[in-house]
Amino acid sequence: MFKNLIIAIFLLATAGAFAQGKFISKNAYISFFSSTPMEDILGESNEAVTILNGETGEIAFQAIMTTFHFKRALMEEHFNENYMESTKFPKAKFNGKIVGFNKEMLKAPVANIQITGQLTVHGVEKTITVPATLGLENGKLTGNSKFKVVPEDYGIGIPALVRDKIGKEMEVTVKASYQPFGQ
């Protein structure tokens, strides 16, 4: 009896948390870009999932590595097999929080913000702080970010032979157009 009561309270509490202003995008865009003398390398996915908690400013992203597409099939193969080891580490994750969050940010025009949190790529977790923009664009809550990552920080070994071709830093671009969820 007492156990059932606890379960009921727990369910009510989680249902409440679920119903409070969350925003989701199931087709967020993420890209990696590196410019090299030989050619530009661009990997793009528009299948990332992101959830923004409108109460707390917590923001999460997940992407399946094999959804990144490149111009050349060979690049895609190398990306998954040699660098990301996508079978071993199928997903990249980010769990963070908007710095100095307040709910007005969700109703205002697009403005600059900062997000800090843990980025997990290739099974390696790092705390990062990145610049971003968030706010209403054509009536839709939109988030964008652009930042640099160093593949070596995430244990992604790039052979010396092709290091110059790939570049030391990769530019990551994120675009998400959110819709209210679970209300």
Add this chain to the structure above:
Amino acid sequence: MKTKYIILIILFLVVLGAGIGLKMFFKPHADVSRAQTDFRVEAAALLSAFLDDEAAAAAKYSEKVLEIKGKLAAYSTLQDGTHLLILENEMEGISCQLDSSWAAANQPVLQELTIGRELTVKGVCKGYLMEIKVSPAVIMK
């Protein structure tokens, strides 16, 4: 005389090597409409396989070509023009991004799409992220 042959053989090998290398470098993306199907599944069965044991289902289906039969729950076009079909359940169903060249060549098929109707989609399974992701995909006749 002998050295001439050796030089010719070496030259031949170099040209052959360069040819293979270039062919690999410019290898085109696989055409999903022509790829051999690995599994034929019902949408509901595929969903419950991923919900029951994501790791086992991912090991079995990821990067495999599936033919999935299910009800069309939603159809939309993303900002970049990608056609997106969702089977069974709009929020937590099977999300299929159509191959762009296939979509361009098969406009009449897209115009006939009706929500709630059953169809079969063939595509590469990418795994589970709130929904099952399938891309690129084509609609079967």
